[in-house]
Amino acid sequence: xxxxxxxxxxxxxxxxxxxxxxxxxxxxxxxxxxxxxxxxxxxxxxxxxxxxxxxxxxxxxxxxxxxxxxxxxxxxxxxxxxxxxxxxxxxxxxxxxxxxxxxxxxxxxxxxxxxxxxxxxxxxxxxxxxxxxxxxxxxxxxxxxxxxxxxxxxxxxxxxxxxxxxxxxxxxxxxxxxxxxxxxxxxxxxxxxxxxxxxxxxxxxxxxxxxxxxxxxxxxxxxxxxxxxxxxxxxxxxxxxxxxxxxxxxxxxxxxxxxxxxxxxxxxxxxxxxxxxxxxxxxxxxxxxxxxxxxxxxxxxxxxxxxxxxxxxxxxxxxxxxxxxxxxxxxxxxxxxxxxxxxxxxxxxxxxxxxxx
Amino acid sequence: xxxxxxxxxxxxxxxxxxxxxxxxxxxxxxxxxxxxxxxxxxxxxxxxxxxxxxxxxxxxxxxxxxxxxxxxxxxxxxxxxxxxxxxxxxxxxxxxxxxxxxxxxxxxxxxxxxxxxxxxxxxxxxxxxxxxxxxxxxxxxxxxxxxxxxxxxxxxxxxxxxxxxxxxxxxxxxxxxxxxxxxxxxxxxxxxxxxxxxxxxxxxxxxxxxxxxxxxxxxxxxxxxxxxxxxxxxxxxxxxxxxxxxxxxxxxxxxxxxxxxxxxxxxxxxxxxxxxxxxxxxxxxxxxxxxxxxxxxxxxxxxxxxxxxxxxxxxxxxxxxxxxxxxxxxxxxxxxxxxxxxxxxxxxxxxxxxxxx
Numbered sequence: 241x242x243x244x245x246x247x248x249x250x251x252x253x254x255x256x257x258x259x260x261x262x263x264x265x266x267x268x269x270x271x272x273x274x275x276x277x278x279x280x281x282x283x284x285x286x287x288x289x290x291x292x293x294x295x296x297x298x299x300x301x302x303x304x305x306x307x308x309x310x311x312x313x314x315x316x317x318x319x320x321x322x323x324x325x326x327x328x329x330x331x332x333x334x335x336x337x338x339x340x341x342x343x344x345x346x347x348x349x350x351x352x353x354x355x356x357x358x359x360x361x362x363x364x365x366x367x368x369x370x371x372x373x374x375x376x377x378x379x380x381x382x383x384x385x386x387x388x389x390x391x392x393x394x395x396x397x398x399x400x401x402x403x404x405x406x407x408x409x410x411x412x413x414x415x416x417x418x419x420x421x422x423x424x425x426x427x428x429x430x431x432x433x434x435x436x437x438x439x440x441x442x443x444x445x446x447x448x449x450x451x452x453x454x455x456x457x458x459x460x461x462x463x464x465x466x467x468x469x470x471x472x473x474x475x476x477x478x479x480x481x482x483x484x485x486x487x488x489x490x491x492x493x494x495x496x497x498x499x500x501x502x503x504x505x506x507x508x509x510x511x512x513x514x515x516x517x518x519x520x521x522x523x524x525x526x527x528x529x530x531x532x533x534x535x536x537x538x539x540x541x542x543x544x545x546x547x548x549x550x551x552x553x554x555x556x557x558x559x560x561x562x563x564x565x566x567x568x569x570x571x572x573x574x575x576x577x578x579x580x581x582x583x584x585x586x587x588x589x590x591x592x593x594x595x596x597x
Numbered sequence: 598x599x600x601x602x603x604x605x606x607x608x609x610x611x612x613x614x615x616x617x618x619x620x621x622x623x624x625x626x627x628x629x630x631x632x633x634x635x636x637x638x639x640x641x642x643x644x645x646x647x648x649x650x651x652x653x654x655x656x657x658x659x660x661x662x663x664x665x666x667x668x669x670x671x672x673x674x675x676x677x678x679x680x681x682x683x684x685x686x687x688x689x690x691x692x693x694x695x696x697x698x699x700x701x702x703x704x705x706x707x708x709x710x711x712x713x714x715x716x717x718x719x720x721x722x723x724x725x726x727x728x729x730x731x732x733x734x735x736x737x738x739x740x741x742x743x744x745x746x747x748x749x750x751x752x753x754x755x756x757x758x759x760x761x762x763x764x765x766x767x768x769x770x771x772x773x774x775x776x777x778x779x780x781x782x783x784x785x786x787x788x789x790x791x792x793x794x795x796x797x798x799x800x801x802x803x804x805x806x807x808x809x810x811x812x813x814x815x816x817x818x819x820x821x822x823x824x825x826x827x828x829x830x831x832x833x834x835x836x837x838x839x840x841x842x843x844x845x846x847x848x849x850x851x852x853x854x855x856x857x858x859x860x861x862x863x864x865x866x867x868x869x870x871x872x873x874x875x876x877x878x879x880x881x882x883x884x885x886x887x888x889x890x891x892x893x894x895x896x897x898x899x900x901x902x903x904x905x906x907x908x909x910x911x912x913x914x915x916x917x918x919x920x921x922x923x924x925x926x927x928x929x930x931x932x933x934x935x936x937x938x939x940x941x942x943x944x945x946x947x948x949x950x951x952x953x954x
Contacts, residue, residue, distance in 0.1 A: 290647055290648060291647060291648050292732045292735070326732035326733060326735075328732060330720065335697055335700035335701045335703075335704050336697055336701070337697070338697075339696040339697065339721060339723060340692055340693055340694070340695075340696065340723065342723070343692035343723025343724065344692045344693070344723075346692075346723075346724075347692050347723075347724065359732075361722075361730065361731060361732055362722070362724075363687065363720040363721065363722055364696060364720065364721040364722070364723065365718075365719070365720055365721070366696060366697065366699070366700025366701075366703075366704075366721065367700065367703075367704065367719075373718065374718060375649045375683035375685060375716075375718055376683060378649070378683075
């Protein structure tokens with residue numbers, strides 16, 4: 241376990257690329273959406289409140305996958321709060337996030353939650369959601385999808401894999417678990433301040449399965465594509481060893497821990513479920529039989545979500561586009577040659593604010 | 598006066614370039630800053646308010662020039678409202694604006710207004726400030742610097758100059774004046790809803806002088822640099838004729854008009870002054886005698902602020918960087934060969950919300 245300083249956590253690939261290559265993430269959030277809408281339907285609201293109704297979207301990325309949940313929440317809430325109470329929707333992501341794509345979707349896309357909905361005000365907050373980013377007691381409903389498996393940082397170098405959770409070194413895996421725990425506690429502390437008493441926060445992110453972490457097939461295929469690209473001479477062994485993507489799933493026990501041991505107050509863990517993740521790419525492949533297309537969509541999605549983190553380890557003078565093109569081609573070919581169904585896990589967490597933070 | 602559809606209004610040049618090349622704009626806002634701080638000092642505030650204190654920054658661009666005014670406003674307000682009332686600062690600009698530079702300045706720059714100041718929450722809103730972008734009655738103090746001379750669109754083609762206000766065609770100049778008026782009214786209507794009764798809005802933008810518009814020397818030099826670059830074969834006459842930057846100053850009479858004729862209600866024009874703009878580049882040149890440096894800073898500033906609007910008229914296949922490099926070189930050489938002091942005008946406007954909108 242080396243102690244080279246790893247690169248900081250990177251945002252999703254910009255220029256709208258993540259928006260165009262995140263169908264898996266869209267399918268993932270589907271399992272949490274009913275709980276978010278139930279929260280919108282049940283949350284006690286007052287039309288005469290002097291404050292806007294506050295919704296927060298933590299880890300919004302470029303916004304495409306926020307349109308359906310936010311539109312549905314608005315449509316659930318509007319009859320309950322009346323036409324005159326403004327709804328403010330705050331989209332939180334890293335400073336380096338592509339907010340222009342988010343606002344362009346909001347402005348131009350037919351799927352924008354602004355289309356046909358009045359008195360709704362989107363905001364962007366380019367700051368880490370592991371700190372307080374919204375005023376105290378300003379959020380009635382919180383939502384986060386496909387985001388909380390991204391850690392605030394890489395806790396250590398991971399020479400033998402792209403993800404520390406898949407390292408053969410137990411010290412690396414322990415460092416990952418410690419970072420996951422610290423980030424989860426920091427996230428909850430911040431939300432305990434921001435949520436209005438009685439407010440609800442619905443979270444969907446990568447979990448761990450009963451027998452294994454999950455995602456092994458794709459994580460190994462992506463990592464092997466980088467190894468192959470290094471073997472082909474397009475990046476050095478030193479660069480390969482520096483690669484470390486700061487993401488990992490959490491087990492149910494890891495999620496429950498800070499509630500059980502009293503490190504989090506003012507929030508109640510209302511619901512927690514681990515479910516097998518959908519695989520929309522596999523479903524499409526079973527219909528089409530097109531293995532080349534299966535390779536293409538997986539490779540583009542992996543590039544959109546993980547390319548920036550992996551490429552952050554490359555030497556400053558390295559042409560990132562060339563390397564990412566080669567890795568993407570290698571991954572697409574690898575999948576096309578041996579199509580499989582992905583096996584990974586989502587956790588769905590519902591948290592209630594008790595206001596005692 | 599042709600009726601080709603001109604390009605939409607463009608944001609300032611991205612990648613932080615505008616942040617690094619906007620010293621003139623920083624000097625401009627200095628004349629309005631005392632009025633903004635007076636508003637912060639005099640505005641009646643209640644520490645026990647259930648809502649955050651709301652500040653809006655309309656036309657924030659990449660944020661560099663917002664740090665000093667916002668920091669000073671926070672420092673004026675904090676002793677008055679106490680430590681517990683959150684201050685929300687909403688930065689408004691076009692969807693295409695480079696918000697990553699804004700949040701990076703906020704996160705990393707020693708001049709960030711977040712540095713050493715607690716309970717302050719920045720937000721970004723990537724929507725045109727010619728419409729309502731904030732909840733009703735949510736803004737206590739409004740600020741806009743170097744932004745309102747940018748129109749919502751080019752009302753018509755301007756074949757004979759880069760700016761319609763300098764066209765020889767009276768129909769073009771009339772179309773510009775009509776657009777300036779429509780935009781000003783739209784801006785005021787939106788602010789009349791957003792401002793809390795008693796709130797104050799301090800505006801600094803390009804005005805017009807008593808005898809002439811102002812900025813003629815630099816506007817003509819920039820336009821002539823494009824003409825020269827076209828003569829050198831780097832862009833076509835057709836592209837040159839399509840160029841039109843949607844910006845122009847307003848006279849005092851144009852600013853007063855909608856208040857006088859009753860088109861705006863709920864807002865009161867509390868103060869209006871037209872002042873000659875500072876020229877920090879000229880001051881530096883008088884100290885250094887370095888005409889080449891004078892040409893360089895003017896050329897980079899003009900590229901940062903006007904390059905995107907001008908380049909929007911280029912053919913899709915045209916390499917914009919090559920053309921902008923050539924224009925910037927031509928402008929720098931032109932200024933270095935004939936250094937002058939710029940003569941242009943700022944207007945400073947203070948508006949009070951009466952709450953009757």
